[in-house]
Structures are given as structure tokens and as C-alpha cells.
Amino acid sequence: MKNEANILTRMNLLQVADRKTEAMFLDVARIINRNDKTWVCPLDKDIQGIFDPRINTYFKHGIVERWVLTDDTKGLIGRIAAFVDFNLADSYEQPTGGTGFFECIDDKDAAFLLFDTAREWLKAKGMEAMDGPINFGETDKYWGLLVNGFTHPSFDVPYNQPYYQNLFESYGFQVYYKMEGFHLDITKPLPERLRKIAEWILHKPGYEFKHFTWKEEEELTKDFIEVFNEAWASFKKNFEPLEPGYIRETLRKAKPVLDEEFIWIAYFEGKPIGIYLMFPDLNQILKHLRGKLGLLDVLKFLWLKKRNTITRAKGLLMGVIPKYQNLGIESAFIQNLAEVFRNKPHYTEIEFSWVADFNPKMRKTFIAVGCIPVKEYITYRYLFDRSKEFKRYPIHEI
Numbered sequence: 001m002k003n004e005a006n007i008l009t010r011m012n013l014l015q016v017a018d019r020k021t022e023a024m025f026l027d028v029a030r031i032i033n034r035n036d037k038t039w040v041c042p043l044d045k046d047i048q049g050i051f052d053p054r055i056n057t058y059f060k061h062g063i064v065e066r067w068v069l070t071d072d073t074k075g076l077i078g079r080i081a082a083f084v085d086f087n088l089a090d091s092y093e094q095p096t097g098g099t100g101f102f103e104c105i106d107d108k109d110a111a112f113l114l115f116d117t118a119r120e121w122l123k124a125k126g127m128e129a130m131d132g133p134i135n136f137g138e139t140d141k142y143w144g145l146l147v148n149g150f151t152h153p154s155f156d157v158p159y160n161q162p163y164y165q166n167l168f169e170s171y172g173f174q175v176y177y178k179m180e181g182f183h184l185d186i187t188k189p190l191p192e193r194l195r196k197i198a199e200w201i202l203h204k205p206g207y208e209f210k211h212f213t214w215k216e217e218e219e220l221t222k223d224f225i226e227v228f229n230e231a232w233a234s235f236k237k238n239f240e241p242l243e244p245g246y247i248r249e250t251l252r253k254a255k256p257v258l259d260e261e262f263i264w265i266a267y268f269e270g271k272p273i274g275i276y277l278m279f280p281d282l283n284q285i286l287k288h289l290r291g292k293l294g295l296l297d298v299l300k301f302l303w304l305k306k307r308n309t310i311t312r313a314k315g316l317l318m319g320v321i322p323k324y325q326n327l328g329i330e331s332a333f334i335q336n337l338a339e340v341f342r343n344k345p346h347y348t349e350i351e352f353s354w355v356a357d358f359n360p361k362m363r364k365t366f367i368a369v370g371c372i373p374v375k376e377y378i379t380y381r382y383l384f385d386r387s388k389e390f391k392r393y394p395i396h397e398i
Contacts, residue, residue, distance in 0.1 A: 011077070011110060013117060016066035022048070024068045025101075028079040030291065032103045032161065040153055040283045041291035047101070050136055051081070057246075061087045064136050065121055066101070069110055078104035078111065082118035083136040084125050093391070094128035094383065100142060102133050103160075104167065111167040119384065129383045131176060132168075133158065140316060144179050144354065149375030154314040154351045155282045157181070158377065165378070173380035177393040179354040181375030182366045184315075186341050187348050190334065191370050198335030201328040209336055212263035214255075221247050223265050223272035231275075231319035257282060257305065261340045262313065266320070266329050274320040274329040278337075278350065281312040308346040315352040318365075334369045358393045 016025050026044050033039040051066065053059035062085040069078035084097040099118040104111045122130050135142040141156040145164055153159035190198075201207055212220050221244055229241045251258065257280050266274035285304045289297050320329045341347050354377055355363050383390060 010072040011113060012070045012072075012074075013113065014068050014070065016051075016068060021068060022051075024070075024076055025066055025079050026291065028068060028076045028103045031076050032078075032105065036161070038150060038152060039159055040287045041289070042156075043286065043289070043293055044291045045293060046156075050101075050142075056137060058083075058085060058137050061085060062136065063125070067114065067117055069104070069114060077107070078102075078114050080104075080114040080118050081136065082121045082130070084122065084127060085136070089127065092129070094385075094388070095126055096129040096131055096381070097122040097125065097127040098134045098136065099130050099132035100134045100136065102164070104164075106161070106163045106167075108167060108170055112171055115171050115382075119382070123384060128385065129381055131379060131381050132173065133160075134379060140353075144377035144379045147376050147378050149181065151374070152312075153283060154312065154353060155279070155286070157314075157351075157353045168378075168380055171382070172386070173382045174390050175392065176379050176381035178357045179377040179379065180357075180363065180373040181351060181353040181377065182355065182371035183374045184334075184350040184352070184369070184371045185348070186338065186350060188370075190338055194331045194369055195335060197328040198331040201332045202335065206269045207332075208267040209332060210265050210267070211261045211336070211340075212265070213260050217248070217251070220263075220265060221251070223267075224263075224275050224277075227265065227272045227275045227319060227321060228317075230321045254279060259344075264333055264336060266324075266332065268324060273324040274318075274333070276318045276333040276337075277316045278313050279316060280310045281314045281351065282310070284310045284312060311346055311348050313347060313350045315350050318352075330365050331369055356393070358395050360395065 014021055014024070016022055026047060030041060033041070049055040051064060062083055064081060064083035066081045067079065068076060069080075071077050079101065080099060081101040082097060082099045089095045089097060099115070099122075102111075102114065104114060118132075119130060133142075133145050142158050144158055145168060146153075146158055146160050147162075147165045150159075150162060202209065210220070225242045225244060225247060233241070259280060262278040262280070264276040265272050285301055288300065288304065293301075318330060318333060320327075337350075352366060352371060353375070355366060356379075357363075381390070
């Protein structure tokens with residue numbers, strides 16, 4: 001790395017503090033990825049919402065800061081965010097914060113200045129390590145660095161330039177855990193073994209599978225939350241139970257694009273025991289909007305939706321409470337979805353993102369139902385004390 005004084009003569013770091021610098025933060029992504037036809041620009045309002053205390057509930061127990069980087073001509077060349085989730089930070093061997101929303105030209109000086117800035121800010125907050133690139137929020141959004149499988153990104157799933165891996169690893173970030181994105185080709189027949197298991201469970205007395213309907217929203221939402229909170233409580237670090245209001249608000253926002261038959265709940269003798277949640281992949285429409293959602297963009301969105309532009313669905317989560325795992329519930333969900341898609345022939349695939357290497361059980365489940373891994377991501381960790389022993393995320397055996 002070059003002498004810092006020389007670096008600063010040609011680069012200028014700005015803290016995001018007003019509308020102008022926030023607009024710059026959003027524009028960096030458009031500039032860095034402008035020649036990449038695969039990249040899909042997230043909606044500006046969605047990115048802004050992550051950094052808005054009125055919208056993002058993580059501000060109740062966290063703090064965040066952002067910066068943009070310009071060159072000597074005031075051209076945008078990079079950005080980064082750093083944040084601390086105090087509910088999570090102290091649960092590690094060393095207090096750990098996060099960094100994310102990194103975008104940068106292919107230049108180590110620029111990247112290292114951004115990483116240094118995030119590191120020093122986190123140090124000042126009492127942190128001893130940083131994970132990245134991650135989200136200041138739920139792990140199903142903008143989490144991890146894409147390192148293989150640079151094809152179409154699905155909604156809220158990270159996509160970045162291939163050279164980012166070298167920037168992270170050259171700086172000293174180490175692999176904390178790896179993740180895989182899976183695809184299911186729904187134009188192909190399901191595996192015979194899956195169909196047999198699914199038919200067995202679907203016809204076994206006591207089991208019932210229902211898809212979401214707006215008429216039964218209140219009851220089904222309650223059942224969905226019951227399963228989620230029981231299934232994830234033993235798995236997620238510092239687990240926070242879902243609240244009915246959060247789910248109802250999420251569904252309300254998604255109502256214009258939500259398909260009732262994309263949300264399923266499994267029951268045994270009336271008790272909810274499994275859930276499956278999937279949304280149409282909005283990125284196939286957002287690809288044409290460049291992050292904007294003005295009146296003309298909304299009309300364009302509705303026109304493209306009516307023309308069945310969306311041919312891909314994004315599987316958000318599938319979970320079964322421990323007592324009923326390994327009984328074929330997951331296979332039955334996929335079998336039900338196969339029936340749904342017979343009446344929606346414009347759909348051709350489902351993308352499931354993501355499954356981490358510390359969860360081999362879930363990986364086996366996806367493989368068993370016919371999914372194939374097509375994308376690889378990495379979540380990195382950087383220890384501020386470089387002499388400290390680095391430990392990867394432990395394998396989950398439950």
C-alpha cells in the first residue's frame with residue numbers, strides 16, 4: 001500500500017450527512033456497475049430505508065455510518081457503510097461489527113482506504129472485528145460477497161464485480177463462512193424419490209398443507225410466526241422472535257406482486273409445523289428501472305408485470321419445527337409448488353438464496369428436492385488484532 005499522504009492527495013472521503021451525499025452514495029453503485037448488463041440496480045428507496053431509523057428496526061439496537069469516496073476530479077469511485085448491532089456484537093468471542101454496501105473501482109488504494117475507514121470507526125465503538133460484506137438488517141438481504149456464478153441476481157441478493165474478492169482478501173479479510181445459492185428448474189419433472197415421499201406425506205392422516213389467502217390473513221400469519229419462532233429459535237444467534245405486525249406490514253407492502261399460492265403452511269392435527277415463503281423475482285422488472293420508482297416507472301412496472309416478464313421466483317425461506325424434520329415436509333412443499341406452477345407456465349425456475357456451509361442439514365435438504373448449487377458467496381471476518389487466532393463459524397449439528 002502506498003504512503004497515505006500520497007493517497008489522500010488524489011482521493012477524498014466524504015461522510016454521508018445530507019441529501020447530496022446520500023444521492024452520491026446511491027449513484028456510486030450505478031457508476032461502478034454501469035457497463036455490466038447482468039447487474040440490477042436496487043430501488044433507491046429500498047437502500048435508503050436500510051439507513052433510515054424510521055424504517056429499519058435495527059436502529060433500536062444499532063448504529064450506522066456511511067462514506068463515499070471521490071477522486072481528484074470529484075468523480076465517484078467508491079462507498080462503504082459500517083454498523084454495529086449491539087444485540088449481536090457481544091455474542092462473539094470478540095465484539096464484532098459489520099461493513100457492507102461496498103462498491104469500489106478496481107484499485108487497492110481506494111478499497112483499503114474504505115476498509116480502513118470502516119475499521120477505525122468500528123474500533124472507536126469498541127469493536128475488535130468486522131464482518132462483511134453484510135447488511136444492517138436481516139441476513140436474507142445484501143449478505144455476502146458473490147465469488148462464483150455471476151448470472152442474474154435475484155431480488156435483494158448480492159451481486160458485485162468479480163474483482164471484489166481480491167480486494168477483500170488482499171486487505172486481510174478471512175473466510176468466516178461460505179454460502180451457496182440454489183436453483184430449481186421447474187420445467188423438469190421432479191425426482192421420482194421426491195414425488196413418492198411427497199405423495200406419502202400428503203396422503204398420511206393428520207397432515208394438511210394450506211397456501212396463504214388474504215381472507216385468512218390474520219390466522220395464517222399467526223401460524224406462520226409460530227412455526228418460524230420455534231424452528232429458528234435454536235439456530236439463529238441472538239434470535240429475535242418475529243412479531244405479527246412485522247409480517248403483516250411485509251405482506252401489505254408486497255401485496256401488489258404477492259401470489260397467494262407462493263406461501264404455504266404445513267399442519268399436523270391442526271398444529272402448524274412447517275412454512276414455505278416465496279416471492280416473484282422482482283429483479284426481472286427492476287432491471288429496466290435503474291433504481292427509480294416515479295410515476296412513469298410505476299406504470300412501466302405494471303405493464304411489464306402484466307406481460308409476464310417475471311419467469312423466476314425467489315424462495316425466501318423453508319422451515320420445519322425440529323420434531324417434524326426429516327419426515328418429508330419439504331418434499332411435500334415442492335410437490336405442491338409443482339402443481340401451482342402447472343397453472344403458471346411462464347415461470348421456469350426458483351432461486352433459493354442462501355444456504356451456509358455451517359448448515360449441512362439444510363444443504364442436503366435442497367439437494368434432495370432436486371436443487372443444484374449455482375452460486376457461491378463468502379461472508380468474511382477481519383480481526384483487528386492480527387495476532388489473534390482466527391476461527392471460522394462453527395458447523396451447526398442440530
